[in-house]
Amino acid sequence: MLCSACGVRRAKILQNHTSRKLCEQCFFNDIVERVQREIKRYGMIDQGDRILLAVSGGKDSFVMLDVLSQIYDPSKMGCATVVEGIEGYNRAEDLDRLRRYARDRGIDFHSIEIKDMAGLSVDEMVDLSIRKNIKIAPCTYCGIYRRRGMNEIAREYGYTKIATAHNLDDEAQTMIINILRGDITRLLQLYPLRIRPSKLFVPKIKPLRKIYEWENAKYSYYKGFIPQETECPHLWAMPTMRARIRFTLYNIEKLKPGILLELMEWFDSLMEKIYSEEKPKDIELPRCSICGEPTSANRSICKACELLLGLGIKVGAEVNQRQAIRIGK
Ligand SMILES: [Zn+2]
Ligand SMILES: [Zn+2]
Numbered sequence: 001m002l003c004s005a006c007g008v009r010r011a012k013i014l015q016n017h018t019s020r021k022l023c024e025q026c027f028f029n030d031i032v033e034r035v036q037r038e039i040k041r042y043g044m045i046d047q048g049d050r051i052l053l054a055v056s057g058g059k060d061s062f063v064m065l066d067v068l069s070q071i072y073d074p075s076k077m078g079c080a081t082v083v084e085g086i087e088g089y090n091r092a093e094d095l096d097r098l099r100r101y102a103r104d105r106g107i108d109f110h111s112i113e114i115k116d117m118a119g120l121s122v123d124e125m126v127d128l129s130i131r132k133n134i135k136i137a138p139c140t141y142c143g144i145y146r147r148r149g150m151n152e153i154a155r156e157y158g159y160t161k162i163a164t165a166h167n168l169d170d171e172a173q174t175m176i177i178n179i180l181r182g183d184i185t186r187l188l189q190l191y192p193l194r195i196r197p198s199k200l201f202v203p204k205i206k207p208l209r210k211i212y213e214w215e216n217a218k219y220s221y222y223k224g225f226i227p228q229e230t231e232c233p234h235l236w237a238m239p240t241m242r243a244r245i246r247f248t249l250y251n252i253e254k255l256k257p258g259i260l261l262e263l264m265e266w267f268d269s270l271m272e273k274i275y276s277e278e279k280p281k282d283i284e285l286p287r288c289s290i291c292g293e294p295t296s297a298n299r300s301i302c303k304a305c306e307l308l309l310g311l312g313i314k315v316g317a318e319v320n321q322r323q324a325i326r327i328g329k
Helices: 024-041 059-071 092-104 114-118 122-131 138-156 168-181 184-188 213-222 240-255 259-277 303-310 317-326
Strands: 013-015 020-022 051-054 077-083 108-113 161-163
Touching: 013 024, 013 213, 020 024, 024 059, 024 213, 051 059, 051 138, 059 077, 059 092, 059 213, 077 092, 077 114, 077 138, 092 108, 108 114, 108 138, 114 122, 114 138, 122 138, 138 161, 138 303, 168 184, 168 213, 168 240, 168 259, 240 259
Parallel strands: 051 077, 051 161, 077 108
Antiparallel strands: 013 020
16 A cells, blocks of 8 residues: 555555554654644744753654754754663663764763762662652652753753653643643643743753654654663552553543544643733742752742652752762763
8 A cells, every 4th residue: 555645655654643554754754744843833942042852762762862853953952861770770772872873963962860969869769768658759759850950961061942752642641630630830831832930940842742652653663763661660659640541541542543632732722822811921939948949939948859858868068069060971
């Protein structure tokens, strides 16, 4: 069977949400064009932007790197990874491939270890929390320090945007979770034109937010990038809510292909209507009295410092010093 788009090459990929059968090349082009359209629609990239790509070594990271390096100047891009320090969760090989791939395109590669930022690796934080009977999920420790690490690297090397590889499935799950929890603040953050909460946070963009997870998997596969997809050993502690929503959305999408995309488009047009009346205004969050990083409006210390204090770890100026010294390529 021939490709529904070009009518010349052999079709290999059934794109369920458009009912088209595409050849490899037309499938690649479709992804690149959709990402490009989304970036343009929300002005995600301004001329002169230096973009830091937050990569983990998985398929989504690969697609983001491959697509962005086709549509933006690679000399204005860098990649960064945050090393969590989780035993048995070794993505070193995948990361090395991404590093080589980035280097071939003239893209810098940075990394930072959570242990160097916090004094403890994620494993050590989890061990300590279990010993002290503190009921905080491993993903909380990990997530907070990954975000902070990425932000540190961006500021240190003068990047003006941080691009993350969240796909459509991730975003739809987060949307439903926040609706069910009634968490309006987090819900609004899914919109690309959200407010900037602090000058110290480098603005984030999500170029793949309208690309299905399966599309990223196929794109990687047909481009020869097949990640090991090792599972995080702390996955057992993953919030069950996300696991359930993920499963449910997957089934709904199977019954009605394209529904997740429609959901995201619905959300975007709703937000466009809301913001057409009143443009979101940037705010400036207060600073943590310990580390100086931004913290929520009603707090005096940030979540990162609170987590360490909760574990009985001393936090202060020396933590920041360690950070400054150890950031490197
Ligand atoms: Zn084709
Ligand atoms: Zn702090």
